[in-house]
Amino acid sequence: MTxxxxxxxxxxxxxxxxxxxxxxxxxTTRIRHWLESAGLRLLPYPLxxxxxxxxxxxxxxxxxxxxxxxxxxxxxxxxxxxxHNDGVMHACGHDxxxxxxxxxxxxxxxxxxHLSGRVxxxxxxxxxxxxxxxxxxxxGALENVSAIFGMHNEPGLPVGTFATRGGAFYANVxxxxxxxxxxxxxxxxxxxxxxxxxxxxxxVLALQTIASRNVDTLDSVIVSVTRIQGGxxxxxxxxxxELEGTVRTHRNEIQQQVEKRISEIxxxxxxxxxxHIEVEWFNGPITLINDDKWAAxxxxxxxxxxxxxxxxxxxxxxxxxxxYLQTIPGAFVSIGSASEYGLHHSAFxxxxxxxxxxxxxFATLAEQALLEK
Ligand code: NI
Numbered sequence: 001m002t003x004x005x006x007x008x009x010x011x012x013x014x015x016x017x018x019x020x021x022x023x024x025x026x027x028t029t030r031i032r033h034w035l036e037s038a039g040l041r042l043l044p045y046p047l048x049x050x051x052x053x054x055x056x057x058x059x060x061x062x063x064x065x066x067x068x069x070x071x072x073x074x075x076x077x078x079x080x081x082x083x084h085n086d087g088v089m090h091a092c093g094h095d096x097x098x099x100x101x102x103x104x105x106x107x108x109x110x111x112x113x114h115l116s117g118r119v120x121x122x123x124x125x126x127x128x129x130x131x132x133x134x135x136x137x138x139x140g141a142l143e144n145v146s147a148i149f150g151m152h153n154e155p156g157l158p159v160g161t162f163a164t165r166g167g168a169f170y171a172n173v174x175x176x177x178x179x180x181x182x183x184x185x186x187x188x189x190x191x192x193x194x195x196x197x198x199x200x201x202x203x204v205l206a207l208q209t210i211a212s213r214n215v216d217t218l219d220s221v222i223v224s225v226t227r228i229q230g231g232x233x234x235x236x237x238x239x240x241x242e243l244e245g246t247v248r249t250h251r252n253e254i255q256q257q258v259e260k261r262i263s264e265i266x267x268x269x270x271x272x273x274x275x276h277i278e279v280e281w282f283n284g285p286i287t288l289i290n291d292d293k294w295a296a297x298x299x300x301x302x303x304x305x306x307x308x309x310x311x312x313x314x315x316x317x318x319x320x321x322x323x324y325l326q327t328i329p330g331a332f333v334s335i336g337s338a339s340e341y342g343l344h345h346s347a348f349x350x351x352x353x354x355x356x357x358x359x360x361x362f363a364t365l366a367e368q369a370l371l372e373k
Contacts, residue, residue: 004356011099018070050125060117066101067127103359133323148330157336162307166292168250173318184239285318291329
């Protein structure tokens, strides 16, 4: 069996046996077994799921991170190795990321005697619910680590393509809930109520002015209402309407500006219509900020080993890797996976041809990063 076949087999075994965030028990057992069989040292962190291993000797430590969790999606890709777990699917390609970092681990084990330090391999659980990175850091996985690298496959890019960028990359992902409380009334006597549906409608449109009229057009921002709930029949004006939505930004100043404007608009409309509007804000994943130096380093190496490289666009989605980069420098990169269907789609089907090259790339990246100051 070739190296590529080995990695593809592992990827398919993970793909057939996907597990949700925080429940990656069998996945953890598999990865532990494969790493141990290849002679890697497992570090005894007290983790419910997830694996941390190490290779090499010495003071300096570089970390490589893969995520291992799947999504609550019923697979429709039709591949022969489709999910055996009903309603659960590796629809984000974390099985691919895991096999890439497993491959890098094997290659680094072969070069162990020549490494100028240690490479720590993080197989992180619970990326999709943004709790895994925090858990690994709490367990001590970043101790003595001077830089960390990770990847996401990019279905929109051809295999052999590599993209990253210095600075902000993935977005702050925040959520809000607005509760409009007016006064219910008979549909025949609207003047006796304060129609929560009319107020909520004004609110939806007013929120659109935050992106179009408050934030600099050159800054990235999304403000979307994604759920409206109110009323339960045709002849009653409901007392209350609940709205929920999301805000995506890359700069914390903009994030704070948007949060403040939502509150101001809600208060203003509540006052104008004599209603009450309650605003709840939930901070989600933080913006992912690549270190300029390490992003350039990763890009140059990618070019040197034969990838077509490009500066990545900003992503409006979130990525838990951001939490590591809040603590230590490093870079997150995109590698083309050429899937007709995108991430989190039930027919997502990344091209496995990316795996071997990416494994070789990450092994060399860690090896080279150990030589940097
Ligand atoms: Ni993902």
